[in-house]
Amino acid sequence: MSAQVRRIRLLQAAAAMAGVAVLAESARLAFSSSWYAFGATSTGSAVFGLAAGAALLVAGTVELGSASRRTSGALFVAAGLAWLATVWDNPAAPAWIFAAGRIFDTVWPVLVAHALLKRYGRLGRGVRALLVSAYACTIGLDLALSLVFDPVASGCADCPANPLLLADMLRLAAGLESAATLAGPVWAILLAAALATRLFRWTSARRRIELPMTTVGVLLLGVVAAGYVRATVRGLPETDDATLWAAESGLLLLLALGTAWPALSLARTRQRVAQLVVQASAVPAIGGLGRVLGTALHDPTARLLYHRHGETDEHLIDAAGNPAQPRAELTPLTRGSDTVAYLDHRDPLLDHEGAVIAQVARLYLDHERLHAERAAQLRELRTSRERIVAAADRERRRLERDLHDGAQQRLVSLALGLQLAGLAPAPADGSRTAILLADAGTEVAAALAELRAIARGLYPRELADEGLESALETFAESDPTPVDLDCDLPDRLPQAVESVAYFTVAHLLATASYEPAPGRAIRACQEGDQLYVELHGSTRTDELTTTEDRVGALGGTVERIGAGSIRMVLPCES
Amino acid sequence: MRVVIADDEVLLREGLARLLTEVGVEVVALVGDQHSLARAVALDRPDVAIVDIKMPPTHTDEGLVAAAEIRRLHPQVGALLLSHYLDSRYAVGLLERHLGGIGYLLKERVSNIHVLVDALQRVAEGESVIDPTIISRLMTRQRRSGRLDELTDRERDVLALMAEGMSNARIAESLALSGKTVERHVGHIFDKLGLAESPDQHRRVLAVLAWLRGR
Numbered sequence: 001m002s003a004q005v006r007r008i009r010l011l012q013a014a015a016a017m018a019g020v021a022v023l024a025e026s027a028r029l030a031f032s033s034s035w036y037a038f039g040a041t042s043t044g045s046a047v048f049g050l051a052a053g054a055a056l057l058v059a060g061t062v063e064l065g066s067a068s069r070r071t072s073g074a075l076f077v078a079a080g081l082a083w084l085a086t087v088w089d090n091p092a093a094p095a096w097i098f099a100a101g102r103i104f105d106t107v108w109p110v111l112v113a114h115a116l117l118k119r120y121g122r123l124g125r126g127v128r129a130l131l132v133s134a135y136a137c138t139i140g141l142d143l144a145l146s147l148v149f150d151p152v153a154s155g156c157a158d159c160p161a162n163p164l165l166l167a168d169m170l171r172l173a174a175g176l177e178s179a180a181t182l183a184g185p186v187w188a189i190l191l192a193a194a195l196a197t198r199l200f201r202w203t204s205a206r207r208r209i210e211l212p213m214t215t216v217g218v219l220l221l222g223v224v225a226a227g228y229v230r231a232t233v234r235g236l237p238e239t240d241d242a243t244l245w246a247a248e249s250g251l252l253l254l255l256a257l258g259t260a261w262p263a264l265s266l267a268r269t270r271q272r273v274a275q276l277v278v279q280a281s282a283v284p285a286i287g288g289l290g291r292v293l294g295t296a297l298h299d300p301t302a303r304l305l306y307h308r309h310g311e312t313d314e315h316l317i318d319a320a321g322n323p324a325q326p327r328a329e330l331t332p333l334t335r336g337s338d339t340v341a342y343l344d345h346r347d348p349l350l351d352h353e354g355a356v357i358a359q360v361a362r363l364y365l366d367h368e369r370l371h372a373e374r375a376a377q378l379r380e381l382r383t384s385r386e387r388i389v390a391a392a393d394r395e396r397r398r399l400e401r402d403l404h405d406g407a408q409q410r411l412v413s414l415a416l417g418l419q420l421a422g423l424a425p426a427p428a429d430g431s432r433t434a435i436l437l438a439d440a441g442t443e444v445a446a447a448l449a450e451l452r453a454i455a456r457g458l459y460p461r462e463l464a465d466e467g468l469e470s471a472l473e474t475f476a477e478s479d480p481t482p483v484d485l486d487c488d489l490p491d492r493l494p495q496a497v498e499s500v501a502y503f504t505v506a507h508l509l510a511t512a513s514y515e516p517a518p519g520r521a522i523r524a525c526q527e528g529d530q531l532y533v534e535l536h537g538s539t540r541t542d543e544l545t546t547t548e549d550r551v552g553a554l555g556g557t558v559e560r561i562g563a564g565s566i567r568m569v570l571p572c573e574s
Numbered sequence: 575m576r577v578v579i580a581d582d583e584v585l586l587r588e589g590l591a592r593l594l595t596e597v598g599v600e601v602v603a604l605v606g607d608q609h610s611l612a613r614a615v616a617l618d619r620p621d622v623a624i625v626d627i628k629m630p631p632t633h634t635d636e637g638l639v640a641a642a643e644i645r646r647l648h649p650q651v652g653a654l655l656l657s658h659y660l661d662s663r664y665a666v667g668l669l670e671r672h673l674g675g676i677g678y679l680l681k682e683r684v685s686n687i688h689v690l691v692d693a694l695q696r697v698a699e700g701e702s703v704i705d706p707t708i709i710s711r712l713m714t715r716q717r718r719s720g721r722l723d724e725l726t727d728r729e730r731d732v733l734a735l736m737a738e739g740m741s742n743a744r745i746a747e748s749l750a751l752s753g754k755t756v757e758r759h760v761g762h763i764f765d766k767l768g769l770a771e772s773p774d775q776h777r778r779v780l781a782v783l784a785w786l787r788g789r
Binding site (some may be wrong): 404408409411412413415416417418419420423441444445448449452461462465470473474477478479480481482 | 583585586589590592593596597634658659660661662663681682684685686687711712714715718719787
């Protein structure tokens with residue numbers, strides 16, 4: 001048991017003991033005389049009131065055990081004690097308890113409202129100011145009253161002497177008394193409004209869960225306000241209406257029970273989700289879990305999203321591994337401190353419901369998440385391979401252009417220069433200079449021819465300008481071994497596809513044997529969004545790794561279709 | 575003969591101009607783009623415009639466009655296109671669009687002044703000129719596939735020169751044969767290849783080229 005848990009248990013034990021002691025003393029006072037207890041002199045009202053106080057004490061003590069509800073739990077305990085304090089200003093009480101009763105007996109509605117507001121999250125500045133004012137109007141004014149009011153002097157012969165009395169100032173006391181009574185309905189209604197407005201700020205899922213307690217709280221503050229109004233109208237500071245007291249007792253009992261509501265709701269959700277998962281097991285298809293959850297949440301657009309640490313960024317992917325933008329708010333499905341998935345749907349759930357789904361649907365979630373991650377990885381890999389192929393193409397084209405615009409132009413100029421040198425003044429035929437010039441001219445011509453062949457091999461101009469069909473035509477025309485070409489490609493294809501198809505054919509035919517083979521042919525056609533390229537005869541089909549790499553980079557396939565023949569299929573949706 | 579040279583490579587066009595001047599060709603203007611070329615042709619009325627296919631601004635086919643424009647506006651001015659690339663489809667496309675007076679040479683051909691001057695003369699006379707490299711490539715392929723087996727060596731030579739755009743007279747001169755002999759060879763070639771003989775020089779080049787490119 002950690003130190004913190006031990007401290008909490010200690011706190012709860014202290015609260016429980018204090019509660020039992022105060023409850024016992026309050027019960028003694030409530031039954032000991034015919035004095036008003038909880039608005040009536042009857043045993044029934046006393047029992048009902050005591051039960052309400054006890055329930056608040058129990059609920060508050062239980063909440064003390066929850067980390068997120070510790071403050072509201074303490075406030076509920078305080079509210080329970082303050083509620084019981086309403087029976088302490090009883091002639092049968094010892095002087096100090098009597099005095100404490102006088103001070104604490106009006107503050108309980110403020111404590112209840114404070115506890116509820118605290119339960120719902122951080123308090124705004126306005127709400128905090130309202131609470132401070134309400135405390136001042138109750139416990140503050142009562143404390144001031146205790147210093148200047150002597151109950152014995154004002155007619156209660158049985159009452160104990162007031163130990164706090166400084167001076168008996170009847171008129172000041174009357175003024176304070178009526179100020180507290182007048183302020184009562186104001187803070188009660190303002191606090192009720194503060195509670196009610198919370199409802200509109202929540203999402204519908206949270207509203208469903210918090211609505212019962214909030215309603216009880218608002219009603220309770222309404223009854224308190226009514227009690228103050230009634231007292232003002234009748235000019236009596238004490239409220240002795242048994243109905244109002246009974247209503248307050250009843251509402252407090254409901255409130256105490258209401259603290260257990262979220263736990264009950266959670267259990268219900270868990271059960272519902274468990275049923276869902278049983279259903280989901282019948283639809284093991286990827287993406288099925290999101291649909292089943294959507295059906296249960298009455299949101300057909302609901303889907304599960306997963307977190308993906310990509311190569312360059314972090315983003316969300318759907319069950320198929322595609323990058324996804326959340327359409328609505330996301331509810332994280334958490335396991336421990338890890339978020340395993342997100343539910344993208346119209347009404348976000350509370351966090352703990354996400355945790356419930358993550359728990360009960362663990363196996364399906366993990367299965368779908370791993371599938372999504374793998375699909376996303378594959379996609380990233382493919383785009384990366386495509387980028388590599390495209391980069392290689394770009395480089396080839398750049399080199400081809402550089403050769404033409406640079407080296408080739410220079411060589412042509414050089415050839416011109418040699419011609420000029422040979423012309424003026426013309427060296428005698430057969431002279432040393434004439435022979436050397438002629439040799440240099442031949443060398444330059446050979447260099448130019450070689451350069452042209454290299455540039456062609458790098459990236460044939462027709463491939464860039466006119467497309468695959470023209471490029472294959474020119475290739476077949478210039479290939480030293482006759483090859484039959486049958487092409488039906490009326491439209492241009494994506495550049496990457498054209499390049500891969502062309503260079504694969506060029507590579508395979510260049511490494512093929514130079515023996516003319518009958519039936520040597522290239523066939524290419526497009527069907528739907530697939531490009532089919534077949535090479536027939538004298539293709540070396542034993543070493544296809546390079547070809548498979550090249551074609552595979554675009555998601556295509558290569559297969560052998562007989563001796564020396566292969567077929568490539570390349571997807572080419574543009 | 576008077577020529578205009580259009581090429582954006584200053585070094586190359588200056589060198590070419592000097593070379594042509596040396597062999598007695600009059601270079602009337604040197605320009606570097608399509609617009610200046612059109613202007614020079616209109617002003618100087620040369621016999622032939624030597625045009626680089628790639629010129630500014632896009633360096634793609636400005637030369638082709640300019641040549642088409644010259645042939646349309648000034649039918650008496652021939653156009654000799656220079657290209658860094660060899661492409662038989664390009665050549666056929668050119669011949670289909672222009673009825674003679676057009677030439678398509680590999681750029682490095684300028685380093686052989688005799689071939690260049692010969693091509694200029696033929697273009698000036700309204701003949702077509704196709705670079706021998708293109709024709710020799712087509713011939714090699716047809717020979718390997720066996721479609722030229724029926725022809726004699728001499729007939730193959732004549733076929734190649736016909737494909738380059740030469741008239742019978744020029745073929746006779748080039749091969750040192752008599753005109754009659756060349757005519758007989760041409761008749762045999764057309765018989766053996768199953769081509770209809772056409773009296774029109776230009777049509778004959780196109781038909782031969784089409785046969786050579788076919789399979």
